[in-house]
Amino acid sequence: MKILHIINSLTTGGAEKLLLDTIPLYRKAGIEMDILLLWDNDFPFTKKLKELNCCTIYILKKSNNFKDIYSLSHILRIRKIIKEYDIAHVHLFPTQYFAAVANMGVGKKMIFTEHNTTNNRIKNKKYKLIEKFCYAQYNKLICISNEIFDIYNQYLGLGNKSVVIQNGVDLDKIKNAYPYGKMDIDKSIQETDILLLQVSAFRIQKDQDSLIKALYNLPKHYKLLLVGDGERRPELEQLVKKLQLDNRVYFLGQRMDVPELLRSVDIVVLASHFEGLSLASVEGLASGKPFIASDVPGLHEVVKDAGILFKDGDEKELSDIILKLGENSSFAQETAQKGKKRSKEYDITKMVQKHIELYKSIYEA
Structure with a gap:
C-alpha cells in the first residue's frame, strides 16, 4: 500500500x-x-x-x-x-x-x-x-x-x-524538552520578565493583532515572542512600531525548537479568529504553562475548562487574563495543570x- x-x-x-x-x-x-x-x-x-x-x-x-x-x-x-x-x-x-x-x-x-x-x-x-x-x-x-x-x-x-x-501532538517531545534561560532567547530579555508566546502563521485567520494590543496595556516587564511567518508579518511589524513596542515584541520566525520555547515562557497564547483542531492549542495545553485562547470555533471545544478563553478580538479582556496569571502564581499553576491533563486526549x-x-x-x- x-x-x-x-x-x-x-x-x-x-x-x-x-x-x-x-x-x-x-x-x-x-x-x-x-x-x-x-x-x-x-x-x-x-x-x-x-x-x-x-x-x-x-x-x-x-x-x-x-x-x-x-x-x-x-x-x-x-x-x-x-x-x-x-x-x-x-x-x-x-x-x-x-x-x-x-x-x-x-x-x-x-x-x-x-x-x-x-x-x-x-x-x-x-x-x-x-x-x-x-x-x-x-x-x-x-x-x-x-x-x-x-x-x-x-x-x-x-x-x-x-x-x-x-x-x-507528540506529547513526549514537549514533556522532555529542556527550557532555555530567558536571556538565551534574547539578551535584552531579563529573567524577571513575564514572557508570552504565540506560535502560529501570520495569516488573516490568526489574530496576533489583539495580542500585540493587549501587550500595550500591560506593564513593561511583560514581553511577547511571536513564532511563525507569513504574508501578514510586515503589517504586524508596523503595528508593533506604531504602538512603540519594538523592545517588547520579538519576531522569531519559523522555529524548529518550539517545544523548548514552550517550556521557557510563562504564558502561552493563541489568538485566532477560527481554527479546525489547532495543534498549537494542544501544544500550549501540554506545555505545563497556562494557556489562553480565543473563544472561537475550533478552539472552544479543545480549551474550555482546561485553558482560559477570551472573546474574539477583545484585547482588554486578554490583557486582564494575562495580568491575573502573571500576578497569581497559584491560579497560573492550577490552569497549567488542567491544560496538561486535557492535552493527553490528543x-x-x-x-x-x-x-x-x-x-x-x-x-x-
Whole structure:
C-alpha cells in the first residue's frame, strides 16, 4: 500500500507541522508514504523532513513567491505522480481542487482532511456547486473535530463519506524538552520578565493583532515572542512600531525548537479568529504553562475548562487574563495543570493508528 500526501507547502501551519511529525511514524509502522508539495522556498519543515530521509519529497515549484501555489500547471504534474500510488491523502486549498481534477480519469482512491471550521468558499453560495463537485471526488473526508463534521455534513450532505479523526501532538517531545534561560532567547530579555508566546502563521485567520494590543496595556516587564511567518508579518511589524513596542515584541520566525520555547515562557497564547483542531492549542495545553485562547470555533471545544478563553478580538479582556496569571502564581499553576491533563486526549499515536486503519479499509474496499 503506497500513500501520497499532497499539500500546498511545508511552510508554517498546523497541517504542515502534522505531516512533518507523522510521516516518520507511518514509515515506522510499515506504511510506504511520500509527500508532494505544490511550492517550496527552502522552508525549515521541508529541510527537517529531508534530513530525516524517510520519504520521497516531490516539489512542483521552488520560488520565493507564495502565489506560485495557485499555478494551474500543477494539475498535470499531480496527475502524473499520483498514478504511482494507491491512495492520495490531500490537505488544504487549492490542493484540494487541483488533486480532484488531476484524478479524473485516473481513478485513484482519495482522502481529504478538512482542517478548518470555515473558509471563504463556505461563506459564498456561488462556490457551493464547485465545492460539491470537488468533495465528490474523494472517497473519504476526514474531519479533525466533531464541530467540523457537523458543519460540513450540513453544508454538503456528505453522509457516510465523513469520519472524525482528531489531530494529535507528540506529547513526549514537549514533556522532555529542556527550557532555555530567558536571556538565551534574547539578551535584552531579563529573567524577571513575564514572557508570552504565540506560535502560529501570520495569516488573516490568526489574530496576533489583539495580542500585540493587549501587550500595550500591560506593564513593561511583560514581553511577547511571536513564532511563525507569513504574508501578514510586515503589517504586524508596523503595528508593533506604531504602538512603540519594538523592545517588547520579538519576531522569531519559523522555529524548529518550539517545544523548548514552550517550556521557557510563562504564558502561552493563541489568538485566532477560527481554527479546525489547532495543534498549537494542544501544544500550549501540554506545555505545563497556562494557556489562553480565543473563544472561537475550533478552539472552544479543545480549551474550555482546561485553558482560559477570551472573546474574539477583545484585547482588554486578554490583557486582564494575562495580568491575573502573571500576578497569581497559584491560579497560573492550577490552569497549567488542567491544560496538561486535557492535552493527553490528543496523543499523536492514537491519530496515526486511526489513519492507518482508514487507509487499509479504503485500500481493501
